[in-house]
Amino acid sequence: MNSVKNIEIAEYDYLLPDERIAKYPLPERDSSKLLVYNKGVIEKDVFCNLAEHIPAGSLMIFNNTKVIQARLRFRKPTGALIEVFCLEPENPSDYALVFQQTESCVWQALVGNSNRWKSGLLSQTVYVDGSEVMLTAERLSSPAQVNSVRFTWSGGVTFAELLESVGELPIPPYLNRATEENDKKTYQTVYSKIKGSVAAPTAGLHFTPAVFDTLRAKGVDCEEVTLHVGAGTFKPVKSDLIADHEMHEEYIEVSRELIGRIVAAEASVVAVGTTSVRTIESLYFIGEMVAADKNIDPEALAVTQWMPYEKEHTMSAVDALRAL
Numbered sequence: 001m002n003s004v005k006n007i008e009i010a011e012y013d014y015l016l017p018d019e020r021i022a023k024y025p026l027p028e029r030d031s032s033k034l035l036v037y038n039k040g041v042i043e044k045d046v047f048c049n050l051a052e053h054i055p056a057g058s059l060m061i062f063n064n065t066k067v068i069q070a071r072l073r074f075r076k077p078t079g080a081l082i083e084v085f086c087l088e089p090e091n092p093s094d095y096a097l098v099f100q101q102t103e104s105c106v107w108q109a110l111v112g113n114s115n116r117w118k119s120g121l122l123s124q125t126v127y128v129d130g131s132e133v134m135l136t137a138e139r140l141s142s143p144a145q146v147n148s149v150r151f152t153w154s155g156g157v158t159f160a161e162l163l164e165s166v167g168e169l170p171i172p173p174y175l176n177r178a179t180e181e182n183d184k185k186t187y188q189t190v191y192s193k194i195k196g197s198v199a200a201p202t203a204g205l206h207f208t209p210a211v212f213d214t215l216r217a218k219g220v221d222c223e224e225v226t227l228h229v230g231a232g233t234f235k236p237v238k239s240d241l242i243a244d245h246e247m248h249e250e251y252i253e254v255s256r257e258l259i260g261r262i263v264a265a266e267a268s269v270v271a272v273g274t275t276s277v278r279t280i281e282s283l284y285f286i287g288e289m290v291a292a293d294k295n296i297d298p299e300a301l302a303v304t305q306w307m308p309y310e311k312e313h314t315m316s317a318v319d320a321l322r323a324l
Helices: 047-053 095-100 159-166 209-217 256-264 273-292 317-323
Strands: 033-038 041-046 059-063 065-067 071-075 081-091 104-112 121-128 131-139 147-153 194-197 221-228 251-253 269-271
Touching (some): 041 047, 059 256, 059 273, 071 121, 071 131, 081 095, 095 159, 095 194, 121 159, 131 159, 147 159, 194 221, 209 221, 221 256, 221 273, 269 273, 273 317
Parallel strands (some): 059 221, 059 269, 065 194
Antiparallel strands (some): 071 081, 104 147, 121 131, 221 251
């Protein structure tokens, strides 16, 4: 593990000129360029031809998370602008439940211009579907990198409706532009369903119904998992060594049926993007814990940052998934 922890961040430095960053997507998602790396051979193609590069009979796994409009802005009587960036629900901690709340909920959040909001309530009048709603934010924890913030509101609307009306979509900071109305559509995958992410699983942004049609015509089976991307994906690495950079936790959900299908897969299992990869990888370590203790508390089934490197893992992937 020490060899991993001692990797220097400087080894990952590379030049990425701002003019090489696409600020906006192409009008047709699947007309983007596609780089194909196959056994050392690099080729160029167009994304609409993806099915030509996926083996027939493969099991393809997508992350169906949906980006929420997680950024809320408040203005103090002094004029100071305070930004509250919702990261993950704290009370209730279940994503489905927190979005159904109609009076109050608590989120872990990043606070922008934090030094201007050391105590007290932030309140503002907002409008949800034409109805006036009083929204209040209260900081429950001492100023820190991540804070607990309680939201209370009137009007009987759900927190999901509140975010949809007055929240701002948090597009990546490296785009160096403000969020625009069209981002609400283009910064979501066409298969996004489950609300909870503060960033899109970007590898999936190029898929279209037409691409799915070509995949299915080739006999590729498309299945879904859920991983809600946390704000740590935006967190800059400020340490010199990987060991000193703390990674955030993320919520995942995978059906038992899909785990069985992965075990039984006779062809390739293809993960779409890093979020799907780390979801599937996490299943191994969770299965390993279950195999060691079948009565383990479900709350303990978390894969910590260095767990994969702390010991030798000898259980086969199939046995770990079967145990799970």
